[in-house]
Amino acid sequence: MAGGSTRLRVAIAECKVCETRESTEVQSHEIEMWVMGDEAQTVWPQKSAQEREIVMQSQYARLLNRPFPGPYYICGPCSDKFEEE
Numbered sequence: 722m723a724g725g726s727t728r729l730r731v732a733i734a735e736c737k738v739c740e741t742r743e744s745t746e747v748q749s750h751e752i753e754m755w756v757m758g759d760e761a762q763t764v765w766p767q768k769s770a771q772e773r774e775i776v777m778q779s780q781y782a783r784l785l786n787r788p789f790p791g792p793y794y795i796c797g798p799c800s801d802k803f804e805e806e
């Protein structure tokens with residue numbers, strides 16, 4: 722996709738367990754790359770796995786148009802809790 726302008730966006734994901742909202746900054750062109758099919762790891766190599774998870778489970782998830790039941794984000798502390806169980 723050529724000629725797209727780059728703007729800073731904030732991806733927000735809400736933890737399904739404790740309802741904590743976490744966010745991470747993304748560029749609009751990065752979101753475009755991701756929606757067009759690039760792996761999150763390729764688009765955001767500088768982000769941590771948890772930050773990529775925020776993007777993947779954010780309001781932008783619906784842009785992927787995938788048949789999955791909406792964003793499902795679990796924050797770091799809650800996923801640690803799950804792993805212990």
Ligand SMILES: [Zn+2]
Binds near residue numbers: 737741
């Ligand atoms: Zn949580």
